[in-house]
Amino acid sequence: MNAVAAPVLADANVRTMLAQFGLDVEYTRSEGNALHYTDEEGREHRVVDFACGFGSLMLGHNNSEIAERAKQILDAKIPVHTQLARHSHTNDLAAALNKIIQRELGTDEPYYALFGNSGAEAVEIAIKHAEFDRLQRAQELLGGIEDHISAARAAVTEGTAQVSPEAYDQVGVAGSTRFEDLIAEVRRRNEAAAATPPLFLTIEGSFHGKLASSIQLTYNEMFRTPFKALSAQARFVPADQPDALAKIVSDERVPVLDVVVEDGTVRVVERDFPVFGAFFLEPIRGEAGIRPLSREFAQVIEQVCAELGCPVVSDEIQCGTGRSGAFFAASHIGLRGDYIILAKSLAGGIAKTGVVLVREGRYRQDFELIHSSTFGKDSFSSLIALKVIEMLEADGGQAYRAAVERGDKLKAMLEAVRADFPDVVKDVRGRGLMLGLEFHDQSEAASEVIREQTQHGVIGFAVAGYLLRKHNIRTFTTASALHTFRFEPSIHLGDEDIAQLDTALRAVCEILRRQDENGFAVV
Numbered sequence: 001m002n003a004v005a006a007p008v009l010a011d012a013n014v015r016t017m018l019a020q021f022g023l024d025v026e027y028t029r030s031e032g033n034a035l036h037y038t039d040e041e042g043r044e045h046r047v048v049d050f051a052c053g054f055g056s057l058m059l060g061h062n063n064s065e066i067a068e069r070a071k072q073i074l075d076a077k078i079p080v081h082t083q084l085a086r087h088s089h090t091n092d093l094a095a096a097l098n099k100i101i102q103r104e105l106g107t108d109e110p111y112y113a114l115f116g117n118s119g120a121e122a123v124e125i126a127i128k129h130a131e132f133d134r135l136q137r138a139q140e141l142l143g144g145i146e147d148h149i150s151a152a153r154a155a156v157t158e159g160t161a162q163v164s165p166e167a168y169d170q171v172g173v174a175g176s177t178r179f180e181d182l183i184a185e186v187r188r189r190n191e192a193a194a195a196t197p198p199l200f201l202t203i204e205g206s207f208h209g210k211l212a213s214s215i216q217l218t219y220n221e222m223f224r225t226p227f228k229a230l231s232a233q234a235r236f237v238p239a240d241q242p243d244a245l246a247k248i249v250s251d252e253r254v255p256v257l258d259v260v261v262e263d264g265t266v267r268v269v270e271r272d273f274p275v276f277g278a279f280f281l282e283p284i285r286g287e288a289g290i291r292p293l294s295r296e297f298a299q300v301i302e303q304v305c306a307e308l309g310c311p312v313v314s315d316e317i318q319c320g321t322g323r324s325g326a327f328f329a330a331s332h333i334g335l336r337g338d339y340i341i342l343a344k345s346l347a348g349g350i351a352k353t354g355v356v357l358v359r360e361g362r363y364r365q366d367f368e369l370i371h372s373s374t375f376g377k378d379s380f381s382s383l384i385a386l387k388v389i390e391m392l393e394a395d396g397g398q399a400y401r402a403a404v405e406r407g408d409k410l411k412a413m414l415e416a417v418r419a420d421f422p423d424v425v426k427d428v429r430g431r432g433l434m435l436g437l438e439f440h441d442q443s444e445a446a447s448e449v450i451r452e453q454t455q456h457g458v459i460g461f462a463v464a465g466y467l468l469r470k471h472n473i474r475t476f477t478t479a480s481a482l483h484t485f486r487f488e489p490s491i492h493l494g495d496e497d498i499a500q501l502d503t504a505l506r507a508v509c510e511i512l513r514r515q516d517e518n519g520f521a522v523v
């Protein structure tokens with residue numbers, strides 16, 4: 001009897017798409033910076049992985065020290081799920097992260113930790129916390145206005161103050177001179193303003209996750225727009241354009257009316273309603289094409305947000321946990337962040353975790369009583385993350401130095417390729433082990449195949465399939481910048497791995513230079 005192939009019930013559509021480019025291989029073994037698969041002819045291939053979990057494998061695949069620690073934790077029968085009890089491991093992890101914050105970000109202010117399971121979940125937690133905080137700020141503002149109204153009423157009743165005639169025109173009750181009409185209109189307008197949904201700010205090209213709310217902070221329209229109705233919206237600010245940021249803030253600001261008594265006169269003044277939920281940024285934007293945020297623009301954002309009272313959320317999910325050559329990529333640009341988010345490499349590529357760290361001055365303790373998750377904050381992931389931190393911090397930060405040294409070597413090779421193929425390679429960017437190589441746009445390519453694949457947005461898959469099948473190199477483009485390939489290996493990247501990539505990229509460049517019609521075909 002012939003064996004019937006099992007139906008594909010998980011990601012069948014994606015698998016079909018991958019198959020068109022020879023990318024539907026099954027990796028069966030991995031260690032360090034390599035993956036292994038067996039091809040259709042039964043040959044085993046060692047693939048150098050430059051995608052490395054899209055940032056989750058800073059310490060490599062199946063890191064043996066981390067795997068050993070995982071076995072110890074399980075063998076010791078340390079309870080994994082004990083919700084509503086003391087969690088010393090989670091607390092130790094928060095303390096270890098705080099120690100690094102103090103050292104790298106130069107602040108003694110404690111950051112409180114909220115745990116989730118993934119990057120996007122941590123972003124959702126940050127969104128919820130920011131909204132919880134915003135509502136309380138709104139209540140404080142509106143409560144203050146009510147106090148001012150009572151004080152003004154008392155002054156008018158006692159005859160120690162008079163309403164300024166312009167106040168009636170200003171709020172649109174011209175014709176009336178009754179204090180209570182004025183107040184009724186002030187309240188009506190303020191109620192309408194207070195019903196404005198929160199607005200988040202982020203930078204063009206950003207990626208902050210794919211869950212119901214976080215997807216609205218992710219720039220890629222194909223991912224974002226079908227789900228617009230589900231959640232609060234974001235405005236995407238062009239990077240390095242302070243004037244564009246100022247215009248967005250001025251267009252979106254929502255005024256409320258306050259009533260003040262000054263020198264015996266009751267006046268109406270405008271105040272800003274806290275409509276801005278938070279400014280989310282990545283110190284190095286991964287999916288935007290590996291683009292480090294400039295120190296200058298980070299400062300502008302911090303200043304604008306301080307004026308608005310809106311928190312700055314530093315999403316270090318991809319660029320953090322040592323990849324940039326420091327634990328926090330924000331430390332290179334002097335950015336502190338009111339919230340800091342980590343995930344991916346934090347759990348060593350073996351467990352899953354995500355954490356939001358909120359600085360004390362912005363932390364709302366009551367949030368802990370209304371947010372939780374069964375798997376957030378489990379002992380296993382906390383202990384693994386502690387192990388990761390211990391490994392990163394060992395020998396005075398040897399792992400960070402390795403990220404710089406390996407990254408510099410890899411970048412020098414990418415720069416050399418660019419220098420030899422300026423007609424094909426547009427740019428090389430990034431820092432540490434988070435690098436990108438951008439090809440020139442091929443939408444007008446002479447080769448029909450290359451042109452059409454570019455126009456259909458699949459040239460990246462065609463090149464990735466070629467790199468995999470012909471050169472045993474694994475990498476992909478970034479999600480929102482489809483001409484940029486990502487190079488985010490682990491610190492175990494070898495010189496021979498860099499040489500293998502060098503050969504492979506030069507072959508890609510030759511195909512593009514020659515406009516070789518079937519150069520990337522592998523199936």
Ligand code: PMP
Nearest residue numbers: 118119120207208209286317318
């Ligand atoms: N933020 C950033 C900066 C990311 O790069 C990613 C993942 N690419 C996420 C959030 C979402 O993380 P996850 O895939 O774990 O949900």
